[in-house]
Amino acid sequence: MRNSPFTVVVLISGNGSNLQSLINRKISDKGTSYEIAAVISNKLNAHGLKRAKAANIPTLVIDHTRHSTREDFDAELIKEIDLFSPSLIVLAGFMRILTTSFVNHFKERLINIHPSLLPLYPGTNTHQRALDAGDRQHGVSVHYVTDQLDGGPIIAHASVCISPQDDAKSLSEKVLANEHLLYPEVVNWFAQGRVRLEKHRVHLDNKILPPNGFTFERAPKSI
Secondary structure (H helix, E strand, C coil): CCCCCEEEEEEECCCCHHHHHHHHHHHHCCCCCEEEEEEEECCCCCHHHHHHHHCCCCEEECCHHHCCCHHHHHHHHHHHHHCCCCCEEEECCCCCCCCHHHHHHCCCCEEEEECCCCCCCCCCCHHHHHHHCCCCEEEEEEEECCCCCCCCCEEEEEEEECCCCCCHHHHHHHHHHHHHHHHHHHHHHHHCCCEEEECCEEEECCEECCCCCEEECCCCCCC
């Protein structure tokens, strides 16, 4: 267990429902070990900023359109994040491809949630791609961020069944419900010092996890 505060900076671009799940977990479970130090968005109108303000969490907007290059934007983002000295940076619907310099600066402190059972379907439009492939299972993965798009070591995943009646919308709703349970749980693992990365392999409670990470048969409140 950690004695010092475990602070998290959350990066968003839009609705912020996964941010809300992190906030809700903190409110509902007094045993939750993380603190959200700030929420940063690249879009001024991101609804997640309102969620953060409602929870009295500091917010900041860094408009990527005001930067001539991706490198310039990431350099400012690094500078602002570092002011909070976070233990972990959590991508929660942050719709930017990050530069290698950004990823390396926060190496092993940067995680993302992706709506597929990685390594299947990196990138976008994952729900329709799963349907088009005739998959029977779909889901969500939490992974370390590297300079490979959605290709970092996987920490955990949760699966949902695809029914014949599902379309992309209904499937996305199933996956999102699991995201909202899984992401706060994984962030809390980090806060409790239970997760580490060694030689590109994820360890949970000092046990090496399989390549697809910890499997949630269901996404519980705690393990």
